[in-house]
Amino acid sequence: MDVQQTYLRVIERISLEHIVLLTMLVSSVYMLWDSFRFGIAPAATFPRMMGSVVLIMTLLLIFRSYLPEPLRSVVADSPDLIDVDEDFAAQEDDEETEEQISVVDRPIHDSLMVGTLIVGFGLLAYAIGIMWASPIFVAVYGLWFRLSWKIILLLVVVSLLIGFGFFEALGLRVDRGEIFLTEGVL
C-alpha cells in the first residue's frame, strides 16, 4: 500500500469534525478540571460555567446518532429562524459546490497541503525569523501550485518587502529567529 492510499484511508475514517469535537472536548475537560485547583474561587466561576456548556454541547454532538428522536433533531438540525427563499438558497448551495471542486492532479488535497505549508512556515519563522522564512514559504507554495517563475520571483520580492516594511515602520525584529540568527541580520 503506497503513501497516497494510506492517506486516503486515513482521510476516509477521520472527519475534520472529529478533530473539532476532540479539541473542544479535551480543552473543556482540562479547563474544568484545572479550575478546581485555583487558589481564588471567583476566578473559577466563568471558566467553569463556559467549560460545562462546551462539555455538554460537545457530548451531545458526539453522541447525536444515539439520541432519541426529538432530542436528536434539536442537536443535529438547523433551526432556520430566517427563511431565505428556497430557490435562492438552492442556487447558493450550487455555487458553493461548484466552488469547492478543485480540478487538480496533485497527490494531496490542496487545503491540506496549504495547511501543512502554513504550519511549516510558522515553525521556520520561529527558528530563523519571519522575514527569512516568508520567501521560502512563498517559493514552495508557488512551486506546489506550478506558478510561473516570474510570479514566484514577484511573490518572493513582495514577501521580503512586507517583512522589511514591518521592520522599518514598526521596528519589528522580524529578521531575528529564536533558534538561528538570534542576533538579527539587519
Added chain:
Amino acid sequence: MSATQAIIEATFTLFAWPTFGWVVVGIILGVIAGSLPGVGSAMGMAIVLPLTLPLGPVNAIVLLVSMYSGAMYGGSISAILVNVPGTGGAAATTLDGYQMTKQGNAVKALAMSATASATAGFFTVLTLVLFSPILIEIVLMFGSPEFFLMAAFGIAMITVVVQGSMVKGIAAGTFGLLLTSIGIAPNAPELRYTFGSLALYDGLDFIAALIGMFAIAEMLKLAAKEGGIADEELDMSGSVTEGVWETFRYPVTVVKSGYMGMLIGAIPGAGATVANFFAYGEAMRASKDSESFGKGNPEGVISAESSNNGTIGGSLIPTISFGIPGSGSTAVLLGGLLMHGLRPGPQLFGEELATTYTFLLALMVGNVFIILAGVFLVTRMGRITQVNTHVIIPVIVVLSVVGGYSLRTNWIDVLTVIGLGVLGYMMVKHDYSIIAFVLGVVLGPIAEENLMRSLQLSDGSFLIFVTRPLSLLIVILIIAVLAGPYVKPWLADRRAG
C-alpha cells in the same frame, strides 16, 4: 457633552488631515478587498487591524469603517462581472447583475451598484445619527448584569440565525468564551491555564484569533479552488451616466431596500447576505415586471446593492451600543475598538461621543467616494477580479503571520493565528459558526468582567439576573430566541391539527 456639540467636534475632526485621507484609503482598500472573492471585508479588515496600531483611535476606526463600507460595494464588482460575489452580501446581485454584463451593460450595472450602495448607505447612517440620542438613553440604562446578558443574547441570536445546528453554534460560541479565560483573571490575581509560561500570562490576543479565523481559515478554503477568478477577457461595455440616472428612477426601491438592510443588519448574525435576498425578494414581489427579475432587470441590482450597504448602519447599532457584532466585519471592527481602548456602550456614548460621531460621519462621507470610485474607476475595476487566487493566498498568509507577531511580539500570537486558522477551517467545513466563536473570543473578557461585577453586587447570587426588570427582559428574550425555532413549528402543527 451634548450630541450636537459632539457632532460639530466630529465634523472638524473628520475634515482635518490626515483623518480625511484615511476615509479615502479605507474606501479604496475596502473596494479592492470586497471585489476579490474569498477575501471580502472581514478578512481585509482583520489583515489591516495590526497595521492600525501606530494610528490614533480615531484614524484607525475611520480607516476600518471606511473599509467595511467600501467592501460592501466592492463585493458587487465580481458579482456583476464574473457571476461570483466578492462577499456574501452581494450574492443576490449576481442574479441580475451578471445577466446585465452578458447583455453588454456591465459598466451600467457597476455604476448602478455604486449609486445604489452609496445612496442607501448614506441615508441609513444618517438615520442612525439622527436616532442616536434615543440609543444613548437606552445604553445608559444598562448595568453590568445587562451587559453580561447581552453578550449571551448576542451568541444566542447568532446560533439560531446562522447555518448549521444550534448546538454547534452554542458550542462554538462558548468555546470562544472559554478560551478567553486563559491568562490572568480580570477581577482576581489568579493565573489560569498558563502552564507556567510567561507568554500566556496575558492570555490569547483576540486580534490574533480574528486574523486566524478570518484570514488563515478562508485562505485554506480558497486554496481548494483552482486558478484565477475570471480567466476570460471581460466585456466592459455600457454607460456610466445611464447607470447613475437609472438608479434614481427607483427611489422607493433604494429607500425600502436600504432600510430593510438596516433592520436585518441590526439582528446579530443575520448580516448582509440575508438582507440581500430579502430585499431582492421584496423588490421582485412589489414589481409589476417581476418576470424579468433574474434576466437582467436593473431593479434587481438596485435592490440587492441598496440593502447590503444598508446593513452597515444597522449592524453598528448592537456593535457600538452593546458590544455585539452582527457580522464578521463588525466583529473585527469591535476588535479594533477594543484594541484602541474604546469600550462599546456607555464609553462610546459618553466620554467618546465625538469619536463615535466621527466614524459615523466618515461612513456618510465615504459614500461619496464610493460613487466617485464607481464612476471614475469603473472601467479599470474588472482587472481586480482577474488576479489569480494563488497569488493572493501566500501574500495574505505572510501578512497574517507578520501581523500576528506585530501585536505583542509574542510567538503565542503567531501560534494563535495559525492554530485557530486551521481549527476555523475545520469548523467552517462542518457548519460550526466561526462568527459565534469569534464573538465569544472578543466578548469573553467583557462578559467575564461584567459577570464578576454583577456577582459582587449581589454577594454571589445569580438572582441578580432576574430581579432587575431590564435583566429579566433580556433573559426572557434569550429563552424566546433559543426556544423559538422549536416552539414555532409545534404551535403551527397544533393550529393546523
